[in-house]
Amino acid sequence: MDFGIEGKRALVLASSRGLGQGIAVALAREGANVMLCGRSSEALEANCRAINAEGKGTAEWIRADLLEDDFVETVRTAAQRKFGGVDILVNNTGGPTPGTTEEMTAERLETYFFSMVLRVITLTNALLPDMKAQGWGRILTVASSGVIEPIGNLALSNTLRPALAGWSKTLSTEIARFGITSNLLLPGSILTGRLDELDGAAAKRTGKSMDEVRSGKEAAIPVGRYGKVEEFGATAAFLCSQQASYITGSIVRCDGGAARSV
Numbered sequence: 001m002d003f004g005i006e007g008k009r010a011l012v013l014a015s016s017r018g019l020g021q022g023i024a025v026a027l028a029r030e031g032a033n034v035m036l037c038g039r040s041s042e043a044l045e046a047n048c049r050a051i052n053a054e055g056k057g058t059a060e061w062i063r064a065d066l067l068e069d070d071f072v073e074t075v076r077t078a079a080q081r082k083f084g085g086v087d088i089l090v091n092n093t094g095g096p097t098p099g100t101t102e103e104m105t106a107e108r109l110e111t112y113f114f115s116m117v118l119r120v121i122t123l124t125n126a127l128l129p130d131m132k133a134q135g136w137g138r139i140l141t142v143a144s145s146g147v148i149e150p151i152g153n154l155a156l157s158n159t160l161r162p163a164l165a166g167w168s169k170t171l172s173t174e175i176a177r178f179g180i181t182s183n184l185l186l187p188g189s190i191l192t193g194r195l196d197e198l199d200g201a202a203a204k205r206t207g208k209s210m211d212e213v214r215s216g217k218e219a220a221i222p223v224g225r226y227g228k229v230e231e232f233g234a235t236a237a238f239l240c241s242q243q244a245s246y247i248t249g250s251i252v253r254c255d256g257g258a259a260r261s262v
Helices: 018-029 041-054 071-083 106-134 155-178 193-206 210-219 229-239
Strands: 009-012 033-038 059-063 088-091 137-142 180-187 251-254
Touching: 009 018, 009 071, 018 033, 018 041, 018 088, 018 137, 018 193, 018 229, 033 041, 033 071, 041 059, 059 071, 071 106, 088 106, 106 137, 106 155, 106 180, 137 155, 137 229, 155 180, 180 229, 193 210, 229 251
Parallel strands: 009 033, 009 088, 033 059, 088 137, 137 180, 180 251
Antiparallel strands: none
């Protein structure tokens, strides 16, 4: 299937590794021109070299930290200078440290609210006028399966990610008439460095080995395994496609059937 996004300009946050990198690669393979964004210049540059070597969509990068005061303006200006604007925005942020509700200090809540919620909303607002003017756009926000089924020992994530669900749904109703979609994509257990971190924390907390932790988690997933970054990236690319123009205000899971809610 031709996703119809060849030549579209995409900005993918937190794309130096993991899910963000996978989404950037998938979009570029569909012919989109992708700007990668993150904190590791070395990783971003390497990712861009790999994407450009494939020879379909092109890749540029900018180093930017979600917690920096000038994040929104820095990223918006770079995208305008290098691509002339943004057609596809993939909001993706790192997850907070594991912990219980009692460990959610005011300082930690404020820090992660800024990086996971506030910056996502303000950047989206900064890019929306151009999307409206051209009558086409895609806003895809990566969250967590904790939005629909809270995950043990991830109290901060379970508290903050649902705010993005309410925001994305509200936004979708406001921008649909401009040809812009807004959807939430929820990863389950996808093989990334972040999953290594979470499984390591679970092993430490329970006294089990990493292999025991993973075997137990995989047994609870209907497909019987962890997901691949390529599978998640392909799902994201479809939701950013021309063919997905009638999908908006939705929460889409890519979790191997792990979530038990309807």
